[in-house]
Amino acid sequence: MKKIATLIVGMAALIAATAQKVSSNNPVNSDPEAKKILDAVSARFRTFGAPSATFTYKIENAQGKALSTKKGTVIMKGTKYHVTIPGMELFSDGKTTWSFDRSANEVTVKDVDAATGEITPQKLFTNFYDKDFLYKLNGEKREGGKVLQEIELTPTNKTRPYHKVYLWIDKTNKVFHSARILNKDGNRFSYTIASLKPSSGASDAEFVFNKAKFPGVEVVDLR
Helix, strand or coil, X not given: CHHHHHHHHHHHHHHHXXXXXXXXXCCCCCCHHHHHHHHHHHHHHCCCCCCEEEEEEEEECCCCCEEEEEEEEEEEECCEEEEEECCEEEEECCCEEEEEECCXXXXXXXXXXXXXXXXXXXXXXXXXXXXXXXEEEXXXXXXXXXXXXXXXXXXXXXXXXXXEEEEEEECCCXXXXXXXXXXXXXXXXXXXXXXXXXXXXXXXXXHCCCHHHCCCCEEEECC
């Protein structure tokens, strides 16, 4: 459950990446063309209220064999998010996270820790790219009638469990399309957005786990 929770949070974060304004002071060796694209996507995303999206999440091994494929939804509002996939829901109000395992009827509660190496929505609003990655534009490809621009991210901290992150941006609409994370253990994790709505109308209560809605739930509080 921990691995899935971490990776789904990563998915929410990668959507939130479109909200990150890249600093004018590029990291050494980063690509100014990639910065222009990220800035354009950022400007578009900041016009959204509480965006929601449906997505497909896939895990592959080093040989490219699919180990798991799931479909889910995510709603975001500032640094808050609510992710739903089969058997699991993740909530965050920006200060606390709740990971609900439906099969075990158990929720794990944690403080949001800005010091960890995870890609989190909170980091994405505080110079995420400039501090944690080098980035470059690799080129374009056509997929499903869309022109997608590929941006390659390389973590500056070599102790991270992943060594590459690839983002694909819809060139016409200036929105995030998909991402792929390459782990050092050979596993690959990909996220593809099926639909994106600029505003879900979600209230702040959407991002907080409400124990009353889950009778008998066991609470594991790690704060």
